[in-house]
Amino acid sequence: MRSFKPVTPNAEVLSLLTGAGLPTSDLKDSAPRRFCGLYQDDVLIGAVGVELHLPAGLLRSLVVAPSHRGLGAGAALLDRAERLAADAGVRDLFLLTTNSAPLFERHGYRHVARAEAPPSISQSQQFSGICPETAAFMVKRLE
Structure with missing residues (x-):
């Protein structure tokens, strides 16, 4: 049975992220983040x-x-x-991806x-230095 x-x-989350080649270097800064895990039978x-x-x-680290x-x-x-984002007051959810644009397109994200x-996103570590310039930049307006 799946649960969130x-x-x-x-360490468990970081292991999943690094195993998928996703960045983790900025996850120790003070930026406010909310993370959620998906479990199958407590794994x-x-x-x-x-x-x-x-x-x-900014959508981070989907793995x-x-x-x-x-x-x-x-x-x-x-x-x-x-x-989670909408409940926190997010109106526009942005993301950067190097290999999963089709998944996000199917879920209503558009390339921009x-x-x-916005300045708050462009100044994030993810946007300004961690993700390459070639990463797709996408957004979805949340209801």
């Missing part, structure tokens, strides 16, 4: 984070364990992240020019 639980970027199978730059947010990919876990985590990023 709030998590911190602990962490995925995680996602939202960095709060109100009224904007699914390789053994659970293609089974809807990514979509479930994305849905949970959007709800990096120049359209």
Whole structure:
């Protein structure tokens, strides 16, 4: 049975992120973030984070364990992240991705020019230095 639980970027979450080649170097700074883990029978199978730059947010670190990919876990985590963001007051949820743009397109995200990023997003570590300039920059207006 799958369940969601709030998590911190602990060793278990960091292991999933680094195993998927996702950045973790900025997760120790003071930016306000909310993380959620997806568990299957008490085993962490995925995680996602939202960095709060109100009224904007930055989707962070959506990751699914390789053994659970293609089974809807990514979509479930994305849905949970959007709800976490909306509940925190985020109106526009931005993201950067180097390899998952089709997933986000299917869920209503649209590509935007990096120049359209609000200052709070463009000044984040993720945007300003961690993700390459070639990463797709996308946004979704949350209801």
